[in-house]
Amino acid sequence: MAFVLVFTMIFFGIVAVIYTSVSLSNLREQVAELRERQALERARQLTGVPEFAFTPISCSSCIDFDKALALKQVRTYQDFWNIKFLRLEVVYPTPIDKDKECSLSVLPPNCGYVDIIPSPSGNIKTKTAFVDLVFWDKNKGAYVKVLGRVHISAFDVER
Amino acid sequence: MKARQQKRREGRDSENALIFGDSVRKCKTLGVAKRAQEEMVGFMLVILLVAIIFLIFLGLASMRSKSNVRESAEVSQFLDALMELTTDCRITSFSGSVNPYKTVEELIRDYDRDLTCENGEKARDVLTRTIQEAIETSWVFSPESLYQGYTFEVDQTTGSGASSTQERIVELTWQGNAFSCTHAIGDTKSVFSASSTIKARLILCLSRSE
Structure with missing residues (x-):
């Protein structure tokens, strides 16, 4: 009888160990996924702050590109969000010169990006989120939303 | 005479003792063997039971992870942004929007109306082209x-x-159907429409798990 009990216990022990290891690996995957989502949400949160939000119409994924370009000139904001690096990139329509930085006089599709907070020296890890960059197109006489990406590097996002 | 009888009795006793000892030993051996068999059967039953529980657990686990398409925040954000994207299709002949340049969402919603843009291009063609280019640029x-x-x-x-x-x-695809991929990420977005339910879905096929 003792023999049966010992083997049963060993068997259950092995099953428990396998189950725990499988559960732990799932947990690690879930943690990584949650961190990723949190970082992406953090990048996306920028569309909601008044300094970037496009308010004439309801658009949760829109960034007012004109406001962002104006904000680039204000140096006091650089330490405000605890962000090391912040770039808005034009994805589609494909920019004519993607290496050219946008300014109040050069707008998409003639430029590819704008560094609101320029990158510090050295390599930094960034998180990206898809957004719409909205600006007034003089030629079309209307607001135009182009597909863009926010590249962000913050102390609590970088992991 | 008496001595002979005594010897015979002793001989019989010893024979009896031998016979009885043997059977007792046989009985004992048989009992142990039977108990061992019972234990083995019990052990097999326990193993069988545990194996069945393990199989049920495995079945449930595989059922839970049956879909190989993982929900992705990146794709979800892309779809949100894509729906708001302004297309080149300008239509001023019907109201409903302040901006004459239609967004992807507006073109999807008005797909049934088979509209033509002011430059003569079909709104459906502009929609398909814009989505395809946006995905392949991203x-x-x-x-x-x-x-x-x-x-x-x-x-x-x-x-x-x-x-x-x-x-x-x-329906747009690149390199076959992404649903058959081993590793895939994706998401679905609902497009508001008064007359119908519209759902847009994007699945990206990955070479390995992210």
């Missing part, structure tokens, strides 16, 4: 890269209950 698709291909679908369901009909109004 990710690099090649056999060497992480992203192997994609499937983008827009399904429109009209009516409700048993009388409802579903129609696929947009």
Whole structure:
């Protein structure tokens, strides 16, 4: 009888160990996924702050590109969000010169990006989120939303 | 005479003792063997029971992870942004929007109306082209890269209950159907429409797990 009990216990022990290891690996995957989502949400949160939000119409994924370009000139904001690096990139329509930085006089599709907070020296890890960059197109006489990406590097996002 | 009788008795006793000792030993051996057999049967039953429980657990686990398409925040954000994207299609002949340049969402919603843009191009063609270019500019698709291909679908369901009909109004693919991929990420977005339910879905096929 003792023999049966010992083997049963060993068997259950092995099953428990396998189950725990499988559960732990799932947990690690879930943690990584949650961190990723949190970082992406953090990048996306920028569309909601008044300094970037496009308010004439309801658009949760829109960034007012004109406001962002104006904000680039204000140096006091650089330490405000605890962000090391912040770039808005034009994805589609494909920019004519993607290496050219946008300014109040050069707008998409003639430029590819704008560094609101320029990158510090050295390599930094960034998180990206898809957004719409909205600006007034003089030629079309209307607001135009182009597909863009926010590249962000913050102390609590970088992991 | 008496001595002979005594010897005979002793001989019989010793014979009896031998016979009885043997049977007792045999009985004992048989009992142990029977008990061992019972234990083995019990052990087998326990193993069988545990194996069945393990199989049920495995079955449940595999059922839970049956879909190989993982929900992705990146794709979800892309779809949100894509729906708001302004297209080149300008239509001023009907009201409903302040901006004469239609967004992807507006073109999907008005797909049934088969509109023509002011430059003469079909609104449906502009919609398909814009979505395709937006996806293929956002990710690099090649056999060497992480992203192997994609499937983008827009399904429109009209009516409700048993009388409802579903129609696929947009279908774009790159390198086959992304649903058959081992590793895939994706998401679905609902497009608001008064007359029907419209769902847009994007699945990206990955070369490995992210």
